[in-house]
Amino acid sequence: MHPKRTDKIATxxxxxxxxxxxxxxxxxIGYILVNGVPDINWHFLTSQAQSFSAGGGIRDQLFNSLYLLVLTLIISFPIAMGAGIYLAEYAKDNWITDIIRTSIEVLSSLPSVVVxxxxxxxxxxxLNMGFSILSGAIALTFFNLPLLTRNIEESLNSVPGLQKExxxxxxxxxxxxxxxxxxxxALPGILTGVILSSGRVFGEAAALIYTAGQSAPSVSYTNWNIFDPSSFLNPMRPAETLAVHIWKVNTEAVTPDAHAISSGSSAVLIIVILIFNLGxxxxxxxxxxKMTAAK
Amino acid sequence: MKTYDFDDKYIINLDSEMAIETDNIQVSYGKNQAIFNTSLKFPRFKIISLIGASGSGKSTYLRCLNRMNDKIATVDGKIMYRNVDINDPKTNVYEVRKHIGMVFQRPNPFSKSIRENIEFALKENGIRDKNELDERVEMSLQDAALWEEVKDELDTSALALSGGQQQRLCIARSIAMKPDILLLDEPASALDPISTSKIEDTVQLLSKNLTVIIVTHNMQQASRISDYTAFFHMGHIIEYNETRKIFTKPKIKATDDYISGDFG
Known part of the structure; x- marks a missing residue:
């Protein structure tokens, strides 16, 4: 065939x-937003979820998602950073490194429900930690670690070796x-990786149903004592996240406005993840x- | 390719004060030996060129002198600097590299400002005094013939400089540490002729206060700036003599062929 024609067809x-x-x-994205955004209002974002009556909000679930994300990052970032630095800068090219890399790959393809x-x-x-934010954060660390490690390793490797010399x-x-x-x-690349992995953690449900639990007990946002069970900062309390809430509302909710809550929550979830990505x-x-003065 | 007898060599006898000398250096990458028993002496405050074809081992040899081959290759033999064998595994390599600086083939400034590029290593070595830092920045930039061009933009990114300026910044960064010896690994090979000649002028000025050992592919450059020249071939030192003599009357056939372009 004529090269020009081939090129046109391929293009x-x-x-x-x-x-x-x-x-x-x-x-x-459009479908979720069009269906969900009309259900979002200030009351929806700032009130508690209702079990039986209409008009419930997602205040606690939204906060739980964010809090869980922060805890997950606090646990997983230092580990991923250490592992990434090791793999990028110290690891020799031998069978031990190969095993580490393979393990990380296997871990990253583990289904989240298994995690x-x-x-x-x-x-x-x-370990008797019960359904708690901490259990959830540790489970999400298993889930988050491989991709974050890979990302940090790649970001470090993209810095020219001449800089090290x-x-x-x-x-x-x-x-x-x-x-x-x-x-x-490598910071810009690392930061991008952290925020993108945040998006995945934020949207994760399966790994949390069995670890952070499906109930959102009412908490006080003015109680700063993290050891108090009613404090919003207590990591040992069960915490239903937004993604789990969506799943639960769709499977077993009895509230009359379940559909609206699910649509609204999905839209909020998508919007937050969009903000993460654009951010x-x-x-x-x-x-x-700022670092390179590149225009 | 012509074959030469590696035992046929000439090494000048020097008895002035030495900056650094190597005794029977052998370098191997795994099973491949890259440098065969090389013993050379480098006199103080002189410029010494290392020349030879690609793969002749001259850069490998240069990198031994401040232990930059540590994680890459096995280096055997003695490297005597101030009566200490710096090739000894017990030597503090960080200390060695403060005294023996190095500039690489491609300019590699840090992605920081011009000032930070120079101050960074100084601060890490405990120099905190603002005046001292400012002074070192100015002195080293002046010695590297870059001061006039950048004195008003010290706080802008070093990456905005041209390639030639970046390379002179790398030289400045290195001499700010006040080394005894400066190793240059083909410092001008990535630069245009004007930048190259500026680097050459800089190197000649620097040799008043320190010893310069420079690897170069450019034989005119070697003959223009260096006092002594060492010719490497396939990992062997073939001839080491005064630059003038090596380029006019080489003693060894291989050197003659290489210089006259009748090589291989």
């Missing part, structure tokens, strides 16, 4: 495929060079510009 196919992908995404059940058996039952040739130790030169340079781009670009 046409590529455009069609891309259009299909974009169309599906726009349709899905949830594992968390249920180990954390909730065996520069630091070392000035008499700095490996550790100083890594922490003060390589990590700052990741914006903050990543901003930091990169």
């Amino acid at each position: 046409g196919i590529i455009y069609t495929v891309v259009f299909a992908v974009v169309a599906i995404l726009v349709f899905l 949830g059940l594992f968390g249920y058996l180990l954390l909730v039952n065996q 520069a630091g070392i040739s000035l008499g700095l130790s490996d550790w100083k060079t890594i922490t003060k030169i390589i990590v700052p340079e 990741a781009r914006f903050i990543g670009n901003h930091i990169y510009k």
